[in-house]
Amino acid sequence: MTIDSATTPSAAGSRVTPHRRSTIARAALYLGAVAVLATGVDHIQQYYVDDYSTVPTIGTLFFLNFVSAVVIAAGLIAPLRRLAGRHADAIRTLFAVGGIGLGLLSLAALFVSESSGLFGFVEHGYRMPIALAIVAEAAAVVLLGIFLAATATGRTRSSNST
Secondary structure (H helix, E strand, C coil): CCCCCCCCCCCCCCCCCHHHHHHHHHHHHHHHHHHHHHHHHHHHHHHHHCCHHHCCCHHHHHHHHHHHHHHHHHHHHCCHHHHHHHHHHHHHHHHHHHHHHHHHHHHHHHHHHHHCCECCECCCCCCHHHHHHHHHHHHHHHHHHHHHHHHHHHHHHHHHCC
């Protein structure tokens, strides 16, 4: 990989090296996977402990949120290079997009249930599990977005320099 000094910023500290970008991407990936899993754990806790399992449709959605979170988190940290070879980056990108989608849809569903109701269910107030879910979902969206940005920037620069 070669970098043309005429096109790179000259300000000290403004250039991110490929090694640093890789470290940022890896940290964001693993922290994003933990945030996605935390979202699922929060939903399964509500499903069993707060009896959301008895709420029609919403209970099923809480259970499916947990299952989806486990699958996505496992896909994010799985050794895909060994399993999928050259397709590993594309598959991991799909899992990251899935994690972002799960976080955004969970947040949207919560806010709809708070304001006008969702499938006849209205959530009231921001109890601790709801606050934790909001934090985990927002963290998943941000961290996996950072992962995607860091890996896309690395791929763009490496493909432009060849």
